[in-house]
Amino acid sequence: MKIAVAGTGYVGLVTGACLAFKGHDVVCVDVDEKKVERLRSGDPVIYENGLEEVLQKCIKDGTLSFTTDYKSAYKDAEVVIISVGTPEKKDGSANLIYINGVADQIADSVERDCIIIMKSTVPIGTSDRIEARIISGLTHPVKVELASNPEFLAQGTAVENTLNPDRIIIGVKSTRAEKVLLKVYKNFDAPKLVVKRHSAEMIKYASNDFLALKISYVNEIANLCELTGADIDEVTCGMGFDPRIGSSFLRAGTGYGGSCFPKDTKALHWLSNIRGHELKTVRAAIDVNESQKLVLIKKAHSFYENFTDVNIAVLGLTFKPNTDDLRESPSLSCIPYLVDDGAKIKAWDPVGAENFKKFYPDEITYCDSISDTLEGADICFIFTEWPDVKEMDVSEFSKKMRKPLVLDGRNCFSLKEMKNKGVTYMSIGRPVIKA
Secondary structure (H helix, E strand, O other): OOOEOOOOOHHHHHHHHHHHOOOOEEEOOOOHHHHHHHHOOOOOOOOEEOHHHHHHHHHHHHEEEEEOOOHHHHHHEEEEEEEEOOOOOOOEEEOOOOHHHHHHHHHOOOOOOEEEOOOOOOOOOOHHHHHHHHHHHOOOOOOEEEEEOOOOOOOOOOOHHOOOOEEEEEEEEOHHHHHHHHHHHHOOOEEEEEEEEHHHHHHHHHHHHHHEEEEHHHHHHHHHHHHHHHHHHHHHHHOOOOOOOOOOOOOOOOOOOOOHHHHHHHHHHHHHHHHHOOOOHHHHHHHHHHHHOOOOHHHHOOOOOOOOEEEEEEEOOOOOOOEEEOOOOOOHHHHHHHHHHOEEEEEEOOOOHEEEEEEOOEEEEEEHHHHHHHHOOOEEOOOOOHHHHOOOHHHHHHHHOOOOOEEEOOOOHHHHHOOOOEEEOOOOOOOEEEE
C-alpha cells in the first residue's frame, strides 16, 4: 500500500521504517530539512536498536523515502499516518497543536479517498474532532475517515515491538476503515482487536498508566522494605510467581521516565479531572514517581550535609538503557541539584552524554569510560542500568574511588556480589552493605 507518515520522531520513524520493511511503499514527512537529509542518507538521527539496519535496507530497496513536501506525500496516499508529538502542557494536558497542523495539511492535500490513522497518543475523543476538522477543510471531493491505531513500542526495543507486536489495536467506525487497517497489518503476526475509536484511544492510556502504577507501587513497597528489613528482590520474586501479577515492571528503582509514562499519566489524570472524575490511583503514581527520582539524593544526605566540593561519579544519564533519550530521567532531577550545591561531577553514558551536554556543556566532566569516571570519587550515583555497568568488575569501586560510597538507583548488583568489597553500597529496597 502507498502510505504517508507525518512525523519522524520515535514513533513515526520506527513505524514508517517497519511498514516499509513489511513491503509497503512509505514516505515519511518532516518539516526539518536537515533532519530529512540525514534520514535520506540512512542516518536514523536517534539511537534505537536495529533501526539503522532497517532504515538503510528499506532506502536501498526503494520502499522508504523522506520529504518535507507534505502536499506531494499526502496527495495520492491510500493511508496517512499521523505520528507527531503531543507534548505536555503546564496543566498536564496534551498539546494538540502539531496534530491540528497536520490535519490541516492533510485536508489541503489529499486528492483521493483515504484512511487517516491516528498513531499519536491523544485524549479520548480526539479522533472525532480531528476527523471533523479534516472533512471541513477538504479542498478536493474525496472521502476520508479517521482510525485510531495506538502504538505500544518501548524505547530501546521499538523496532522489535513494531515488527513483532503483542497486539494490534484497530479503532474504527466503519467496515471500510477496518478492511484498510487489516490490509496495512496483513503481514504482521499478532492478535488484531477491532474496537470503537474511543476505546482504542483509552486502551493506550489505560495500558501505559497501569504499567506506571506497577512501577510506583513497587517503589513504595521497596521504600517500606528498607524500613522493615525486608529485601525487595525477594519480595518481587515471590510476587512474580502469581500469574495474576506477573514479574514484569516489578523492578524497584528511581522511577519511570521517557516520552510516554510521565506524559500519559498526567494527561489521563487531567482528562479525568475536567470530566469531574478523580483518578486517585494515577495521581498517586505521579506523586510517588516525582518523589522517587530524588531518593538517591536523600540517601547521600545521610553521609553529606551538602555536596560542596564533593567528587561525584555518575554512571548513566538516560532514563533507561539502549536509548539516548533523557526525557524525565532521574539524572535530570538529581544532577541540577548537585551542580547547584557545588559538587564536582564526572559523568559517563555510552550514548546519552552528547544530549546531556546541551543542558550542562561546561559544569560536568564527561568521561569515555567507567573507570575514568570513578577515579577519585567520593560518591557514585548509578542512574541507568547499562549492560556495561551491570557487567563491570565491582572491585573498580574500591580501587578507583577515594571514599567508596555507591548509591545504586537500579539495583545493578547482587548484595552477595557487593559484600566484602570495601564499599558502602546502598540500593533501592534492600539492606545496606557497609564497607
